[in-house]
Amino acid sequence: MKNTSHLLDLIRRSLAGPLVDEEDFNLKRVSQGVYRVVREYEIRANPAAIVNQDDELADRVWQAALDFLAACGVYCQDTRRVILYSREEIEARLREAPSQVWLGEGTDACLEVARKVEDARVPLNMGSPIGSPVAEELFVPLMQSYIQEPGVDVTCAASLMTVFGQEVRTGSPLEVLAAWHEADLMRLALHKAGRPGMAWTGLTMSMSDVGQLSAAGPAGLRPGDMHTFGLISELKTNFAILNKLAHAIRLGGIIDPYANPIYGGLGGGVEGQAVLIAAAMIALSAFFMAAMVGSSPTHPFNFNDTGPEVMRAASLAFQALARNSHLMTNLTVTPVGGPGTRTLLYECLAFTVMSTVSGISRILGPRSATGSIPGHFSGLEARFNGEVLQAAAGMERGQAEQIVQRALSKYADQLDKKPYGMPFQEVYDLDTVQPKAGWLALVEEVKKEAIGWGLPLA
């Protein structure tokens, strides 16, 4: 539960924790710490399965993550100190965490609730390219293409590549103007789509605190919108992040942060990444007072999260969270494929089925074409993703595994080919803001195929 007392306590610990060299934090606390708990808690994932089927293993990941986080802490780069909470303090904070929250306003408002593994309730659909870069002139129609979808519940802004034609620089006045411009354009997109009260988050391109905070007031983000920030990989914060947090708490805002552990990085392989993901989600809730916590675990070479190793780690980590806490959790689907490709749809299908049965409360994205290719995303893939959420809710993990494996077999060999597809303006009619026939037909073909695999799509 967020409050000023907890905030002051966090700040105090960031100023008084053990002084540690950053390299030592990386190697000794994070890397060696993860390897230790993976060994001690006998974390061994089934290399043949994507969707975890082993409840005891998920529970050991939870215990390992708590043990690891209490020993490791979170590093504050500005003070070079480690923010530490004991395991008992962490568990007490987790008990305080909310299990549901209203997002948005009026008839566009929706309720996010914590879910369990194989839960029949449908996760929320945050349809959005999640901070992917977009040309200024395409921002409104592109965001409208997501917001207008009935199956989209909440959204998140794309990142403007320019503001009034000028390239944005971190920490400059242009970053302030860009944050305000984004808020203005989001309001316009919400109104054009006829869903003015839909909750959104954004201002993600503002890396500095001054950029984000300038528009993170009621005239930019409203009380029902979400405030976000990301931990720096792995388990690091700084004053800019704490400034954003302090501001959000004083505004009474909904805190919706993320952390994206890197596969093959300091945590090593599947087991270590699962522990790191779970620990980071726990830290966001217990240390940073998040209302909900999220991740897009990242592959080091393809920059996606739809490969088998990363999905295996995510499934294990999020089942650990769903089985052992009442946290609201979310995953961002970050496919390699872009609009107009089958690869994108198969990736969304596999990842979203895995996420739904693993107990997330909200799916984010798709952040198509790894979120790095300007304008290579569209609202239609969020419509598709929402339909997959509906179909996968309540499904047993065994059936989910079969569907995920079928989908994976269709795209696994495409991941390092990076089929980024087509830009928004080639798959959508810009006058009507509707998908073109070719892109729609491809979606229908893949849906029919997935129905044949046993996914009950409408």
Next chain:
Amino acid sequence: MDPTRCEDLRSAIFAGDAERGVSAARLLLAAGQAPLEVFSGCIQPALVEVGERFSRLELFLPELMGAAAVVNAIQEVLLPQMQGDASQATSGRIVIATVSGDLHDIGKNIVKTLLQVNGFQVRDLGVDVAAERIIRAAEDFKADIVALSALMLPSLPYARDVIELLQGSERYRGRFKVMVGGGCVSREWARQAGADGYGDDAVEAVQVAQALMDKAGVPP
């Protein structure tokens, strides 16, 4: 080359055991092996294998860092004995940094470590590093290559500043090759900005650095 001692050295590199690696290297030298032969016949093949296994994600960053630490420790022992041959034992000298306004370091650290295991001498300046500091460090380190990382879009202009400062200065123009990479950097951006090379990921970054050192250069 004594295959048993070479295997000891190789095994120490894979285990990240610097003490055992240095000891094995000393034994090879004591047996009359030339330092350069130890590098080219024993260390270099092991490092190539480490790099390849990381690129297939059969090894992970901690193991990569361990291998790099072993090689650094061995180099401290061997380089003083190599005199004129020393330059042949390194692939090149690189200054690497995440540019101003960007605090992300793990991708840069992966690139740095993979460069190290491929024989490059790397000075890591960390994150949020100003253009002037990068250039001064490149001069001080006698770098062949300046490697710039940027994850977030609004930090890209600061990467361009480094290239512009180098190209606009009579003192620095042509002295260092510049390679760029990171989440928000594209091949097209690198070409437009005037970078000498672009790496889409850590594996390609090593290939680009090697091509730049071959003086053939690579189009970004």
